[in-house]
Amino acid sequence: MVEWRRIGRGVRQVPEPWATPLIWTVAYLGAFALVGLLGLLGFLDRTGFALMVLSLLAGLLGMRGRFTAAPGTALLCWTCLNVLGTEPTGELSWAGHRDPGWMACLFAAAIIGTITGRVLHARAAYRRVTPFDEPA
Template sequence: MVEWRYIAKGARAVPEPMATPFVWTAAGWGSLALVGTLDLLGALDRTGLALAALSVLAALLGMLGRFAAAPGTALLCWALLNVFAVHPTGELSWAGHRDPGWVACLLAAALIGTAVARIRSARAAYRRITPYDGAA
């Protein structure tokens, strides 16, 4: 049996994700700052560390944006990793044995971050909805 209930006034909408261009701008500048910081610390000789740090950045940016922003976020992070963290520095290249895995890792991080944010928002919205019991 279906029982209709009045929803109390306390229900709020799920927050909107940030606009895709803003997320991409943050990905570009954030990647540049992160790779620059790793270079100053002398940690760019191990590209695995740079990939892990950029994956965390992609996941955090994924939590702010829409699913549509994930591929661009991953490509921007990969491009800055490829240009500044891989020798020869300043040259964009494609290594068939390495770069597809890097792009897939960054894309997975961005998509996982977005999925986690959407699930958290949906759960929070569900918890905010309280049935009206008629006592007020």
Template sequence: MGRYDVVEWRYVSHGARAVPEPWAAPLIWTAAYAGSFALVHVLDLLGVLDSSGLALAALSLFAALLGVRGSFVAAPGTALLCWGFLNFFGAYPTGRLSWAVDRDVQWIACLLGAALVGTATARVLQARAAYRRITPYTPEPYV
């Protein structure tokens, strides 16, 4: 028998933690629905909803924060839900969905971009942290 005939079992997960799984898309969409509804109403109570640029920035930040916990699949739905509340409550005519091609395409692109940037940033940071937690295997010398 040679020195390589001995098999030594080691646990790979010793000291290493897995990268956290993103939340399911329906959970992210529920949070986007409730959060954008609340955010738009808070902006309305503060009297700053008339400035659609500020409302768009606030909803984009919210979409990016949801993207941190979500997956890439959830990003389009998150953007559309945030856009729906912004369009319904924050743009003229208030209380009705409308479609102004130039404005709404830019709003949807901004919200989608924010959700995707949030998701990509979270995935890169989590993968990098998981990589740094892994220690290289150093076999013990045979005596």
């Protein structure tokens, strides 16, 4: 048997994603700070570790951003890693055996973070919809 109920107290919407320029600003500043910190701690000789840390940053930013912000987020993180984390330091270079994989890893992290964020927000909004029981 189907029982009809009114939904009460309104439905809170899924949180609005952050604006793309804000995501890109946080990505650049965060990547710059993380690569600088890894350099101070002596971890830049292992670029795989730096790539993992920047991928986590891209994924976390993806959880708050839109899909359109993912390519720029990946590019900004890659630029900071390329310029500050690899030799020659301070120069933008392209290593055909390494950089496409790095960019793909950062882009995948940003996309996976965005998908995860959208699903988590949608599930939370779905759970907030509760039936309204009128007093008898």
